[in-house]
Amino acid sequence: MKVLGLIGGGQLGMMITEAAKKMPEQISGVIVLDPTPNCPASKVGAKQITADFKDEKAILELADQVDILTYEIESGNSDVLKQAESKTEINPSPETLRIIQDKFLQKSFLAENNIPVTEFLEIKSLEDIKEKINQFGYPALLKARRDAYDGRGNYRIKSPEDIQLAYNNFAGKSLMLEKFVDFKMEVSVIAARNTKGEIATYPVVENIHENNILKITIAPARVSEDIAKQAEKIAHQTMQVLHGAGVFGIEMFVTRNDQVIINEIAPRVHNSGHHTLQSSKTSQFEQHLRAILGLRLGDTTLVHPTIMYNILGTGEFSGKYRISDFSQDNLYLKMYGKDESKPQRKLGHFNLVDQNNTLGVQGLLESLETITKKIKFIQA
Numbered sequence: 001m002k003v004l005g006l007i008g009g010g011q012l013g014m015m016i017t018e019a020a021k022k023m024p025e026q027i028s029g030v031i032v033l034d035p036t037p038n039c040p041a042s043k044v045g046a047k048q049i050t051a052d053f054k055d056e057k058a059i060l061e062l063a064d065q066v067d068i069l070t071y072e073i074e075s076g077n078s079d080v081l082k083q084a085e086s087k088t089e090i091n092p093s094p095e096t097l098r099i100i101q102d103k104f105l106q107k108s109f110l111a112e113n114n115i116p117v118t119e120f121l122e123i124k125s126l127e128d129i130k131e132k133i134n135q136f137g138y139p140a141l142l143k144a145r146r147d148a149y150d151g152r153g154n155y156r157i158k159s160p161e162d163i164q165l166a167y168n169n170f171a172g173k174s175l176m177l178e179k180f181v182d183f184k185m186e187v188s189v190i191a192a193r194n195t196k197g198e199i200a201t202y203p204v205v206e207n208i209h210e211n212n213i214l215k216i217t218i219a220p221a222r223v224s225e226d227i228a229k230q231a232e233k234i235a236h237q238t239m240q241v242l243h244g245a246g247v248f249g250i251e252m253f254v255t256r257n258d259q260v261i262i263n264e265i266a267p268r269v270h271n272s273g274h275h276t277l278q279s280s281k282t283s284q285f286e287q288h289l290r291a292i293l294g295l296r297l298g299d300t301t302l303v304h305p306t307i308m309y310n311i312l313g314t315g316e317f318s319g320k321y322r323i324s325d326f327s328q329d330n331l332y333l334k335m336y337g338k339d340e341s342k343p344q345r346k347l348g349h350f351n352l353v354d355q356n357n358t359l360g361v362q363g364l365l366e367s368l369e370t371i372t373k374k375i376k377f378i379q380a
């Protein structure tokens, strides 16, 4: 029996906590570190230490109280986690986290291991951008190397006039430049590696973003068998070279000429894996726990085609809200217990499941269109 520590208690931490509660023989309790009082994970039974994710004292205090430590965010302080390793087992390892949390180190690591990635270059100055962008042409993307999410760390440089603006946008941050990929589709693979080195991957899914935020995941992705195989192979190779244990979300592009390349890796359960709660025998949350506990990994077969739809706060208002009723038999709604809505805030998601395997992805998409018309936010 182990006490599980969790850095980050948002919706991912909440769903990890729920999975942990279903494993009472292995996990006796969950303690979460999160700066927001009554964070989503605490609402489903995790004990909470209320402090910043990077608070050294709080991280070490958490490490003292738990037998095994993991996280739902990639911005943790890997140096402090390295110190905490003497107190408790941490997975994925702080060394894996250190590589992944810096997009430049991450891509360099993948490229060194012959895993296909977007073309990229390190940027040290304004002059550097002016010179190196000629290798890629326009548009190109200037990216903050660390602490980016929901596309907030990206600036698209469309012409030479944008260079200065792009540079100013990231005052003081370490940067990299990427060639713009004119992709056909964004896909991802949820992959797991347990502490004993066993690897498992879920079938590739298709991701549709709106304003840089994931809106819809379609499982399985509408791709050829060849592309599905490439994606799975790349995910497998990645897990072999990255020595971390846990679940990883591997985001990829399918290019115009049907090549699959990695965009980025998240060292944690991933929004594009939420469909597994209903579509698969093993959810990504249970899989993550199995991986870090060194249990045999669960079955990753996609049993039912499923569409995951993110419920995001609307632009219309912020504050306490209610949501209209759009329930139906094959719709599994999961709200994250966030009382207040803000524009674009991830408030919940639902999975629309092809329970009898008769609708197919096309049928699910048609049904989704009817459902989304019924979703209304009501000020509470």
Ligand code: ATP
Pocket (backbone or CB within 6 Å): 118, 141, 148, 149, 150, 151, 152, 153, 154, 178, 179, 180, 181, 182, 183, 186, 209, 212, 213, 214, 251, 263, 264
């Ligand atoms: P998130 O938290 O949304 O996963 P992030 O802020 O870390 O993401 P990225 O994943 O690097 O940012 O980029 C966000 C989105 O921007 C991608 O999903 C993709 O749509 C687009 N994008 C990123 N890099 C490129 C590229 N090199 N070429 C074309 N589009 C890109």
Ligand code: MG
Pocket (backbone or CB within 6 Å): 251, 264
């Ligand atoms: Mg991303």
